Amino acid sequence: MRKRTLSGMQPSGRLHLGNYMGALANWVKFQDSYDAYFFVADWHALSTNYENTAPIRDYCREMLVDWMAAGLDPERCVIFQQSRVPEHAVLHVLFSMITPLAWLERNPTYKDQQANIADRDLTTYGFLGYPVLQAADILIYKPQAVPVGVDQLPHVELTREIARRFNHLYREVFPIPETPLTEAPKLPGLDGRKMSKSYGNAVFLSDSPAQRWDKVRTMVTDPARVRRTDPGNPDVCPVFDLHKVFSDRATRDEMAAGCRGAGIGCIDCKKRLNAFLDITFTPIHERRQAIARDNAAVEAVLIEGSRRAQQVARATLDEVYDAMGIVPFGN
Numbered sequence: 105m106r107k108r109t110l111s112g113m114q115p116s117g118r119l120h121l122g123n124y125m126g127a128l129a130n131w132v133k134f135q136d137s138y139d140a141y142f143f144v145a146d147w148h149a150l151s152t153n154y155e156n157t158a159p160i161r162d163y164c165r166e167m168l169v170d171w172m173a174a175g176l177d178p179e180r181c182v183i184f185q186q187s188r189v190p191e192h193a194v195l196h197v198l199f200s201m202i203t204p205l206a207w208l209e210r211n212p213t214y215k216d217q218q219a220n221i222a223d224r225d226l227t228t229y230g231f232l233g234y235p236v237l238q239a240a241d242i243l244i245y246k247p248q249a250v251p252v253g254v255d256q257l258p259h260v261e262l263t264r265e266i267a268r269r270f271n272h273l274y275r276e277v278f279p280i281p282e283t284p285l286t287e288a289p290k291l292p293g294l295d296g297r298k299m300s301k302s303y304g305n306a307v308f309l310s311d312s313p314a315q316r317w318d319k320v321r322t323m324v325t326d327p328a329r330v331r332r333t334d335p336g337n338p339d340v341c342p343v344f345d346l347h348k349v350f351s352d353r354a355t356r357d358e359m360a361a362g363c364r365g366a367g368i369g370c371i372d373c374k375k376r377l378n379a380f381l382d383i384t385f386t387p388i389h390e391r392r393q394a395i396a397r398d399n400a401a402v403e404a405v406l407i408e409g410s411r412r413a414q415q416v417a418r419a420t421l422d423e424v425y426d427a428m429g430i431v432p433f434g435n
């Protein structure tokens with residue numbers, strides 16, 4: 105049997121190139137080598153956006169369309185929605201009974217977001233306790249591998265600690281998942297900062313080829329290269345950073361030499377980059393347009409995927425009840 109893996113994303117609308125390279129491209133590969141589960145983490149979206157829930161439903165759909173356009177196939181993996189599998193919430197409650205408060209208070213993300221998100225009140229249990237819900241999201245499917253970026257390691261380590269504590273207090277139910285690191289290049293946005301919807305500097309998977317080029321041609325470059333005849337420094341150029349990710353070696357070498365020797369202009373460099381972006385993202389855009397036209401089919405993917413996920417989640421929860429000596433409601 106193949107190892108099981110699980111991952112999810114909070115719905116925040118359309119995905120951009122950084123989301124694709126940071127997670128989604130790897131997910132597409134995982135579905136062929138793992139028993140793979142991918143979920144829309146809509147309850148997690150409430151931890152910071154509980155005052156404005158209206159967009160979440162549309163965000164869920166937009167994100168799922170992006171997933172499928174990028175290559176996630178519901179015939180090869182399980183795609184589901186967190187809120188459609190209420191067993192997550194039950195396991196979250198049970199885990200919250202055994203998780204020390206100090207474990208949550210030392211979560212670095214909790215401290216960072218408390219300091220940096222000043223426009224809303226994050227002094228809620230939901231925000232403090234979301235790592236416990238995350239642990240339930242993961243462990244209820246008993247995955248052997250939860251691939252993450254290095255910034256997510258503290259979160260998954262807390263999941264591992266909760267699994268160990270449960271197994272020690274009652275009996276061994278949960279495997280301790282491995283956390284293989286995924287290599288995720290940090291893509292610069294149009295202004296040179298990290299690509300992010302919140303910065304307004306993103307290129308989206310849903311952008312048409314024309315829209316993508318309109319954005320790429322406005323990207324900032326080496327600020328010291330004022331005129332076409334000035335030599336540039338590709339090491340400080342966000343456009344060249346994207347060449348490193350998407351272009352082949354011969355093109356990268358040619359662009360670097362042309363920049364340093366003023367043999368190529370910035371707009372020509374951007375055109376060469378855009379040609380490589382077209383290879384990957386124009387087919388995704390075309391598939392996305394076709395998928396988005398069939399709302400019923402998109403909804404059916406979540407319904408069927410959530411049904412399949414719930415079968416696994418119920419079986420795990422039955423084991424948890426038995427280990428804790430709890431009689432489930434209705435029995």
